[in-house]
Amino acid sequence: MKFVTFAGLSCLAWSLVAPVHAQVADMGKTLHTYFEAPESGFDPAKYSDHYSGEVNSSIFESLLAYDYLARPQTLVPRLAELPQILDDGKTFIFKIKPGIYFADDAAFKGKKREVTAQDVVYTIQRIVDPNSRGAPWDFMFKGKVIGLDAKIEAAKNKPFDFDKPIEGLKALDRYTFQIKLLRPDYNMPYIMAAPATGIVAREVIEAYGEESEAHPVGTGPYMLKSWQRRNRIVLVANPNYRGHQYKPATGNGIQIDQTVAKQLEGKTFPRIGTIDIRVIETPQASWLSFLNGQLDTHPRLGYNYARLIAPENALTGKYLSLGWRYFREAEADITYYMFNMDDKVVGGYALEKVALRRAIAFSYNQAKELSIIRNNQGLAAQSPLAPQINGYDPNFRNVLGRYSPSRGNALLDMFGYKDCDKDGWRELPGCKPLKITYMTSTGADGRDQEELLLKGFNAIGIKLDIEKMNFSDLLKNRQGGTYQFAGGAWGQDYPDAENFMQLLYGPNAGPVNESRFRNKDFDKLYDQIAAEPPSEARNERLRQMSRIVAAYVPWIYNINRIRTHIAHPWVSGYKPHPDNMPHWYFLDIDAAKQRAGTSK
Amino acid sequence: MSAYLLRRIWQMIPTLAGVILLVFFLFNVFGGDPAAILAGKIASKEKIEAIRDQLGLNAPIWVQLWIFVKQVFTFDFGNSWSTNEAVSAIILQKAPVSLTVMLQVWLLDAIIAVTLAVAVAYKRGSLTDRAVMGICTAAMSISLLLYVVVGQWLLGYKLEIFPVLGWSDDLWTNVSTYAPLPILLLLFVSVAPSLRLYRSFVVEETSHDYARTARAKGASEHRVMFVHVLRNAAVPIVTNLAMALPGLFVGSFVVEMVFSIPGLGKEIVTAVLRSDFPVIKAITVYLAILTMVVNLLVDLLYKWLDPRVELK
Numbered sequence: 033m034k035f036v037t038f039a040g041l042s043c044l045a046w047s048l049v050a051p052v053h054a055q056v057a058d059m060g061k062t063l064h065t066y067f068e069a070p071e072s073g074f075d076p077a078k079y080s081d082h083y084s085g086e087v088n089s090s091i092f093e094s095l096l097a098y099d100y101l102a103r104p105q106t107l108v109p110r111l112a113e114l115p116q117i118l119d120d121g122k123t124f125i126f127k128i129k130p131g132i133y134f135a136d137d138a139a140f141k142g143k144k145r146e147v148t149a150q151d152v153v154y155t156i157q158r159i160v161d162p163n164s165r166g167a168p169w170d171f172m173f174k175g176k177v178i179g180l181d182a183k184i185e186a187a188k189n190k191p192f193d194f195d196k197p198i199e200g201l202k203a204l205d206r207y208t209f210q211i212k213l214l215r216p217d218y219n220m221p222y223i224m225a226a227p228a229t230g231i232v233a234r235e236v237i238e239a240y241g242e243e244s245e246a247h248p249v250g251t252g253p254y255m256l257k258s259w260q261r262r263n264r265i266v267l268v269a270n271p272n273y274r275g276h277q278y279k280p281a282t283g284n285g286i287q288i289d290q291t292v293a294k295q296l297e298g299k300t301f302p303r304i305g306t307i308d309i310r311v312i313e314t315p316q317a318s319w320l321s322f323l324n325g326q327l328d329t330h331p332r333l334g335y336n337y338a339r340l341i342a343p344e345n346a347l348t349g350k351y352l353s354l355g356w357r358y359f360r361e362a363e364a365d366i367t368y369y370m371f372n373m374d375d376k377v378v379g380g381y382a383l384e385k386v387a388l389r390r391a392i393a394f395s396y397n398q399a400k401e402l403s404i405i406r407n408n409q410g411l412a413a414q415s416p417l418a419p420q421i422n423g424y425d426p427n428f429r430n431v432l433g434r435y436s437p438s439r440g441n442a443l444l445d446m447f448g449y450k451d452c453d454k455d456g457w458r459e460l461p462g463c464k465p466l467k468i469t470y471m472t473s474t475g476a477d478g479r480d481q482e483e484l485l486l487k488g489f490n491a492i493g494i495k496l497d498i499e500k501m502n503f504s505d506l507l508k509n510r511q512g513g514t515y516q517f518a519g520g521a522w523g524q525d526y527p528d529a530e531n532f533m534q535l536l537y538g539p540n541a542g543p544v545n546e547s548r549f550r551n552k553d554f555d556k557l558y559d560q561i562a563a564e565p566p567s568e569a570r571n572e573r574l575r576q577m578s579r580i581v582a583a584y585v586p587w588i589y590n591i592n593r594i595r596t597h598i599a600h601p602w603v604s605g606y607k608p609h610p611d612n613m614p615h616w617y618f619l620d621i622d623a624a625k626q627r628a629g630t631s632k
Numbered sequence: 633m634s635a636y637l638l639r640r641i642w643q644m645i646p647t648l649a650g651v652i653l654l655v656f657f658l659f660n661v662f663g664g665d666p667a668a669i670l671a672g673k674i675a676s677k678e679k680i681e682a683i684r685d686q687l688g689l690n691a692p693i694w695v696q697l698w699i700f701v702k703q704v705f706t707f708d709f710g711n712s713w714s715t716n717e718a719v720s721a722i723i724l725q726k727a728p729v730s731l732t733v734m735l736q737v738w739l740l741d742a743i744i745a746v747t748l749a750v751a752v753a754y755k756r757g758s759l760t761d762r763a764v765m766g767i768c769t770a771a772m773s774i775s776l777l778l779y780v781v782v783g784q785w786l787l788g789y790k791l792e793i794f795p796v797l798g799w800s801d802d803l804w805t806n807v808s809t810y811a812p813l814p815i816l817l818l819l820f821v822s823v824a825p826s827l828r829l830y831r832s833f834v835v836e837e838t839s840h841d842y843a844r845t846a847r848a849k850g851a852s853e854h855r856v857m858f859v860h861v862l863r864n865a866a867v868p869i870v871t872n873l874a875m876a877l878p879g880l881f882v883g884s885f886v887v888e889m890v891f892s893i894p895g896l897g898k899e900i901v902t903a904v905l906r907s908d909f910p911v912i913k914a915i916t917v918y919l920a921i922l923t924m925v926v927n928l929l930v931d932l933l934y935k936w937l938d939p940r941v942e943l944k
Contacts (some may be wrong), residue, residue, distance in 0.1 A: 070902055072715050080672040165716070168672025245716060261717060261725075262902060263799060263894035312797065313898075314890050316781060320796045321787040352777070489778040504664035504907050511668070511675060525673075543675050 033496045057253075057269030059305030061621045063603070065614070066312045070262035073245025075084045075237075076230040078160040079263070079305055080168035082612070083311075084245075086267060089613040090307070091135075092230025092250030095126050095152065095209075096221055098527075098611050099281040100296075100618050101288045105364075105420060105527040105610055106281040107221055109249065111147060111231060112209070114221070121216030121563065126152070126224070128207040135270045137249045139239035145252055149203035156193055156201055156211075156236045160184050167628040169228040171544075173527065176220075177201060178212045185579040194234070207474055210466045216563040222526030227613060251615035253302040259308070259392055267616075277479040278618065295604040295620070302617035303605075322598065325630035328621065329599040329606060331614070338596035345408070355601030364420040364610045365523035366413050366532065367590040369396070369485075370547040375516050377460070378468060381584065384447040389431060389585035391449075392468075392517075394440035395488035396588050398433065405480040410591035415533050415578035418522075418592050420610035421530030422566045423574045430582045433589060437491035444492060451493060458493040469497045471518040473506045476520070511543040520546060520587075522608070527573050527610065530562050534580060549586035602626040637657040640931070644924045650703070651920040656700055659909050660693070666713045687713055687817065700913060707913035714906040722899060730883030730895035732803065733811050738880055742873050745823050749830035750894055754857055764827070771824035776817075780890045783817040795878045797892045814887045827874065833865040840864075867926045867937050874930040876921040 072084040076092055079085075097110040114127040126149075134145045157542035159178060160170040172447075179198030186193065199504045202210045211220065223229065232248055240247040248256050253276070268625060278296040310327075315334035322330040333341075341351045347358045373390055374377040378389060383523060398412050414433060416586040417424045448461035460466045470485060472478055482498050489496035501509070509515045524530050534540055537558045538550035557573045559582075564570050581587060601608040602625035605618045667683035668675060688699065703709045709719040723764045752761040794813035800806055824832045837843065838861050885897035896915065903911035905919035934941045 078716075162679075162682055166667070166670050166672070166679060166686070170679075171672075171674040222937070242711075260716065260799075260894060261722075262899070263892065310798075310892055312892050317784065317797050317890055317892060320784060324789055324792070324796055326798070444825060479882070502662075502664035502907065503905070504666060504668040507668040507675070508665055508680075512677070542677075546682060 042554050043605060056275055056300040057302045057305045057624075059269065061304045061623055062306040062308050063329070063616060063619060063621060064308045064310070064327050065305045065309045065616075066318050066327055068311075068313060068315075068332060069319065070311050070313075071265065072261075074248035074256060075164075075245040076228045076232070077155075077161070077167070077169065078245060079089065080228070084615050087256070087267070088230055088248065089227040089252075089307070090254040090267060090616055091248045091252045091256060091270075093229065093233065093252045094225050094227065094229045095128070096225040097284075100162045100278060100608065100609065100615055101293055101607055102281040102286045103288075103610070104285070104422065106283065106286055107225055107455065108234070108281055108452040110225070112224075115224075115582055117218075117221075119212075119216075119220045121123070121220075121565070122213045122218050123439050124211050124213075124224075125204070126211075128152070128209060130207055132251050132274060133235075133272045134233050134251050135249050135255045135272050136379055137236055137247070138265045139249070145233055146237075148206050149209040150206075151231050151233060151366060152209040153343070154276070155229065155231050157183070157192065157194050158232065158237065159228060162187055163192060169226075172226065172228065174405065176213050176215070176217060177414055178214055178356065195359070213514055218563075218565040219526050219528050222528060228527060254307060257306070259361050263311050265309040267309070269302050270307050273302070276617065277301070289607055292605060292607045295465040295513040296618060299605075299620065301457045303620040307616050322600075325600065325626075328603050328626065329597070329619075331595075331597045331608065333596040333598060335409045338409055339407040341506075341598070342596065352449045357599040357601065357603065357606055359597040359606075359608050361597065361608045361610070362411060362417045362419040363523065363593045363595055363612065364527060365504040365521060366416065366418045366592050367519065368413065368416075369517065369523040369590060370510075371517050371586055372513055372546075373548045373550065373586050374484045374541075377466065378516050382550075384449075384496050385583060388449065389442045391440035391443045391492055392494070393432065393488070394436045394443070395492045397435045397484060397488060398590070401433060401481065401484055401592055404593060405484065406593075409594045411594065413589035415575075415589070415593050416536060416587065417529050417578070418524060418532060421524055421527040421532070423561070423571055425575060428575055428578060430578070430589060432582050432585070437488070440492040444494075449494075455497045456493065467497055469499050469516045471499050471501065471509055471515045473503045474500045481519070483557075510546045513542070513546075513548055518546075519590075523612065524610070528566075530558075533558055533561065533574070533577055536577075536586060547586040549581070549584065551580055551584060554580045600626070600629055602629055637928075640928050644921075647924060648684065648917075648920060652697075652700060652704060652918060655913050655916050656697055659912065660696075661911075663909060664907040665689075665758050666909065667817060667908060670713065704917050709910045712903075712908050712911050714903075714908045719910045722920065723896065723914060726882050726894060726896040729806075729893060730888070731880055732806055733818070733893060733895065734880035734883050735888065736811065736815050737805075737822060737875070738876060740815065740819055741826055742821045744819070745826035745830050746869060748823075748827050749834055750862060752827075752856060753831050753834035753838065754853070755928065756831075756838075765831075768828050770826040772821060772828075774821075776821045776884070776886055779820050780818045780886060781816075783820075784890060787813055787816070787865050794942045797890070797921060799891075799893050810891070810893070812893070814884075814893065818884060818887060826872070830865070830869055833868045834861060837861045837865045863937070867934060870933055870937065874926055874933065877926050878919055881922065913943070933944055 046088050067083045069083060071087060072081045073080045073084055074087050074091060077086045093111050095110060095112040096107050099106045099108045111132055112128045115126045117124055128147060128149055132147045156173055158164055160167055160510050162184060174184065175181060178200035183193065183198060184496045200212045204210050209553045233249060237244050241391045241449055253270055253271045253273045257267050257268040258267045275380045277300050280293055292590060312321060315337065318330060319337050341347055342358060345360055346360060362474040371378045402408060402410055410420065414430045415428050444458060449458045451457060452459045452463035458466055486496055510518055522532060535545055536549045536554060538555045539546055541548040541550060554577055557577045561570050561573050602622040609615055667680045667687065670683050671679050688696065711718055712722060747765065752764045755761050784796060795810060798810045800810065843856055843861055846860050854904045881896060882900060883895040883897035885901050888895045888898040900915055
């Protein structure tokens with residue numbers, strides 16, 4: 033009897049401390065969704081395209097994650113607890129939760145494989161290994177971690193030495209990982225939440241070698257079941273997954289979508305057994321597939337269809353009556369036009385050069401771009417920052433950002449940009465020829481933007497040439513500084529202003545700071561904001577940086593994109609996240625309603 | 633005959649060399665730098681150079697050309713630069729998909745166009761002939777894109793006769809469920825010009841002396857048409873049909889994109905957008921070889937269809 037009581041108590045105690053058990057997913061439920069462009073491969077260190085990242089985020093787990101519903105984006109524990117921060121932001125210690133296992137794989141030879149701190153050390157080194165198909169994510173750690181750059185340098189033309197210990201990356205014990213930085217960087221925890229830092233097991237990577245992208249093995253809620261490359265990806269629930277219950281983050285200023293929170297309440301995730309993803313590259317095809325129920329969710333609806341279903345930014349009666357769930361979310365990104373500040377014509381910091389750029393900025397009709405070209409699916413960008421990130425101030429206004437060709441003409445007249453030869457076009461001061469070339473990609477669907485630019489340039493009497501080239505050449509020209517005027521876009525790697533302000537930081541002139549803007553005051557402020565945690569004083573410094581950019585006009589702000597996402601009424605728990613990842617494991621499906629909806 | 637065959641095969645070598653040179657120089661001049669794409673969001677010059685080294689793009693131009701030539705003769709084009717997948721595997725997976733659609737289009741187009749061509753040529757000048765030709769002209773004037781967009785909406789979504797899109801791993805499901813709508817829409821575009829062309833072949837033959845002689849000898853109009861005329865009209869018809877064969881492998885990229893069919897046409901577009909040279913050069917070279925082989929087969933077919941033809 034005593035034994036029975038003891039056993040019963042033991043079971044009770046175990047059930048209280050053990051993680052929520054796996055296999056809660058209903059294998060009879062399938063979520064049908066889509067990608068608008070093809071994926072490349074499922075190895076987080078090797079591929080940087082967005083759609084591979086979406087799949088990776090469901091198969092692999094990073095040490096930390098973003099709370100699903102909290103806005104602004106808030107870090108929460110995932111594989112590890114939130115880190116202990118030491119040395120004023122130079123050292124971070126992560127405690128990994130014991131008892132988390134990778135999905136089963138032949139590489140583990142029939143044994144359960146637990147995640148350890150050594151896996152984190154290995155994963156980070158793989159991210160910077162130049163042999164990992166050029167290491168597209170190395171910028172997250174390169175130049176930051178003590179001893180890491182020397183290892184990268186040593187790996188040129190020979191295999192990376194994963195076993196040589198370095199000061200910056202250490203497994204202090206089986207479950208404790210420490211990262212030591214050269215300079216304070218409070219964004220490191222955000223980096224440890226990026227899908228690219230999804231933890232991999234060394235034996236799996238070594239077992240599959242060059243084919244690692246086809247054999248993703250992680251600790252996440254899903255596993256790859258089948259992959260018809262660039263057409264269809266099927267994920268199934270990972271039976272080793274520990275299960276997850278959503279508990280909303282708390283804290284000052286955090287807002288939670290209560291409707292979705294109620295849908296998640298008390299449930300253990302994942303609920304859906306299979307995620308069926310199709311690559312559908314034409315907007316009409318994905319729209320019709322959603323309409324007839326072939327798709328359960330339609331993330332990132334095309335601008336035209338977004339306007340069709342919600343001309344006033346709310347679902348119209350017909351679609352409302354279908355019970356669709358509708359989300360209109362600002363993305364953490366920005367699009368802009370940029371000048372090459374090293375260019376002899378449009379670059380430079382002399383007054384007449386600033387005047388030329390300001391005049392061009394006055395000729396750009398941002399409101400028209402937003403309302404006509406973008407169908408109002410965006411916000412008029414006012415600073416280099418994007419919504420949904422630390423440091424973004426929705427009330428900040430770019431005082432010089434207005435459409436006024438007359439002001440532009442007045443400025444140009446004042447600084448000697450006159451039509452010397454009376455051919456209808458202005459010349460540079462001193463009557464030297466003036467022609468600006470706008471570089472753009474042949475693949476981009478940007479004819480409307482080009483026409484708007486031409487119209488603006490015509491209004492201030494400046495000749496604009498449009499030069500089209502393939503995307504890779506455009507990238508090379510932008511990053512190599514062999515352009516005058518071009519378009520740019522940036523989406524968050526982590527939700528902090530520093531991730532955006534780095535694009536204008538003088539020492540980054542080149543592949544990061546493509547406009548090659550150099551300003552001592554801006555750089556000084558950047559050094560400060562890069563080394564401090566969020567605060568009101570930091571926000572003020574960010575505003576000051578935005579004013580400097582507005583004054584010198586290396587960029588003409590375009591828009592912060594808003595995306596429309598829809599889901600059928602049988603899908604619950606759906607909420608697009610600013611990190612742009614799908615978070616499928618929080619979704620659930622009412623299978624009976626799904627059957628009824630798709631059989632109509 | 634064997635001397636003729638040997639000579640034709642020998643002549644393929646300079647043609648293939650021309651194709652290799654053209655593809656190689658076109659890619660090197662206009663193809664873009666895949667390293668810039670592979671390097672990710674923040675790519676330093678050194679990083680791009682390192683990737684170019686890995687891809688072999690920094691090797692001297694003649695070394696790159698020699699590697700290309702070796703690849704052509706060993707049929708081993710290595711791996712895709714963008715996805716790391718073996719190029720041969722890509723072609724082996726994607727070509728049958730394109731063929732599943734295009735072979736049916738080719739066959740049905742031939743059957744429908746030849747049958748109708750003979751029928752309207754038989755009734756040439758009649759109201760039926762003029763009506764069919766008028767419909768053909770109208771059908772040819774509409775772009776494939778419009779057929780596809782409207783067809784998908786009307787027949788796929790509105791009338792629910794076919795699925796809006798899709799593709800499965802099972803051949804029968806594809807043939808019976810997913811392929812019919814793309815095939816139907818492609819036929820709308822392909823039958824009209826084929827029909828007009830074949831009709832002109834048939835009509836031309838009916839006006840020849842041998843047809844008149846056959847009629848004069850009392851042969852029925854049916855016999856004249858199906859035994860005498862069609863046999864002679866078959867030569868240009870077969871040529872036309874055979875010349876379309878290489879195109880079947882690369883499919884129709886418009887249809888493959890819109891209906892999410894994972895065929896070779898869609899693959900070519902993706903490869904071009906990603907500057908994925910191994911995929912581009914493999915498909916181009918295979919296609920060139922296929923075209924040359926088909927040309928040779930067509931010439932042999934001439935001889936079989938019309939023994940008067942001399943192969944020199």
